Amino acid sequence: MEISKSTLYGIGIFVIIVATGYFLSQNGQDSSSSSIDNGVITATGEEVQEIVIGMKNYNYYPNTIKFKAGIPAKIRLDESVTGCFRSFTIKEFGIKKYLATPSDYVEFTPEKPGTYTFACSMGMGYGTLIVE
Numbered sequence: 001m002e003i004s005k006s007t008l009y010g011i012g013i014f015v016i017i018v019a020t021g022y023f024l025s026q027n028g029q030d031s032s033s034s035s036i037d038n039g040v041i042t043a044t045g046e047e048v049q050e051i052v053i054g055m056k057n058y059n060y061y062p063n064t065i066k067f068k069a070g071i072p073a074k075i076r077l078d079e080s081v082t083g084c085f086r087s088f089t090i091k092e093f094g095i096k097k098y099l100a101t102p103s104d105y106v107e108f109t110p111e112k113p114g115t116y117t118f119a120c121s122m123g124m125g126y127g128t129l130i131v132e
Helices: 003-027
Strands: 049-056 059-061 063-069 073-077 087-090 095-097 105-106 114-120 125-132
Touching: 049 063, 049 125, 059 125, 087 105
Parallel strands: 049 073, 063 125
Antiparallel strands: 049 059, 073 105, 087 095, 087 114, 114 125
8 A cells, every 4th residue: 555645744744733732732831840829929937928930821920929018039930931931020120130940039129019010031921010
């Protein structure tokens, strides 16, 4: 039995489409080892507010976070965050840092209550930081 070239091309295109669909559906999904805590701040004994942000549906997740004014804060990005989203900025606080690994973080003390924007360096991913 001989298979024609057009049949082989059709099968190849089908495999490519299925593989592409699979990878696109997995992009931005939470992994089982993710430490995202749905925006809940964890305070350590050192009185530091800390949150881990991931990536979901091509944006930061959670994309609204809250901190208390006057208490040092740390933001980390988990392993689901990729590309330019790892270049994390909060312009109002003068923060611009590339967080290459989940152990990298930005640390600052939000002094003034208000609503601020955080984003990647290209502005493709963004979120809201609320200081209470």
